[in-house]
Amino acid sequence: MTLESFYVRQLHLLDAGEVDAWAATFTGDAVFTQVAPSGRTFAGGAPAQRRGRAAIAGALRAAVAKRAGSAVVRRYWLGMLTADPVPERLRTRFAAFNVETPLGGRPVIHNSTTGEDLLVPAPDGGWLVATRRITHDAA
Amino acid sequence: MTTAVDTGLYQRVQQFYAVQMRLLDEGRAQEWAATFTEDGEFGQDRRPEPRRGRAEIGGRLRKAADALAARGVVRRHWLGMLAVDPRPDGTVVTRYYALVIETPAGGPSALHLSTAVDDVLVPSGDAFLVRRRYVVHDGWTP
Numbered sequence: 001m002t003l004e005s006f007y008v009r010q011l012h013l014l015d016a017g018e019v020d021a022w023a024a025t026f027t028g029d030a031v032f033t034q035v036a037p038s039g040r041t042f043a044g045g046a047p048a049q050r051r052g053r054a055a056i057a058g059a060l061r062a063a064v065a066k067r068a069g070s071a072v073v074r075r076y077w078l079g080m081l082t083a084d085p086v087p088e089r090l091r092t093r094f095a096a097f098n099v100e101t102p103l104g105g106r107p108v109i110h111n112s113t114t115g116e117d118l119l120v121p122a123p124d125g126g127w128l129v130a131t132r133r134i135t136h137d138a139a
Numbered sequence: 140m141t142t143a144v145d146t147g148l149y150q151r152v153q154q155f156y157a158v159q160m161r162l163l164d165e166g167r168a169q170e171w172a173a174t175f176t177e178d179g180e181f182g183q184d185r186r187p188e189p190r191r192g193r194a195e196i197g198g199r200l201r202k203a204a205d206a207l208a209a210r211g212v213v214r215r216h217w218l219g220m221l222a223v224d225p226r227p228d229g230t231v232v233t234r235y236y237a238l239v240i241e242t243p244a245g246g247p248s249a250l251h252l253s254t255a256v257d258d259v260l261v262p263s264g265d266a267f268l269v270r271r272r273y274v275v276h277d278g279w280t281p
Contacts, residue, residue, distance in 0.1 A: 002146055008222045012234065073277035075236050075253060077219055099253045101277035107253035
């Protein structure tokens, strides 16, 4: 699987609210950090830094539940992807934004971000995210 | 998740869509319809019945393109987040997102529509034909 395909599939799972399948693309001890504007809270009271696959999944599960009540469709777009090999790992950088469409409304770009991942090879030949740091442009 | 997609196939599918969406945005209805199989099917969540066959698919685009031209509006489809799944029977199943940017004469441009699309492609020479397409329009309400 190409690196680009890895990200596309991962974000399709995220947008579809497939929490467990999405969380399975992280290592068990992965760390996911969001650098967001001060005062920004996350659904379910999730911390900005989530340690471990269970905590990472929990934060998404809360966000999916919150959004289900609002009838807003959210889709992530990722691009500007670069990769640098580091020993037995891959350091990637990318830009991502999400488009939100309210029921009966026009889509808007909701949040523009940059991201930095450390990927490790997965047993199946793909990748797993060991660390992810997402920096919101608004931060 | 584990399907290995060869880079050559992925790039050919990307190229196919770049050509197909350009034909769509330029209102070239007959050429666009020819990127579907003869019995191609175009379904969407906001219409109960899919359009079937090149004549119907091309005919609808002709009307839509003429209506946009009459309003002096240009639409561009941006496609991304493309997942490509080759199947053992030779077909290629794809899923992608498309944003439509709309610009009236004199501007400004704005996002008009966000969609998610599932296609079944069949190989045709170096390119592909769409056998079946289903488009979900975000925010659509009956």
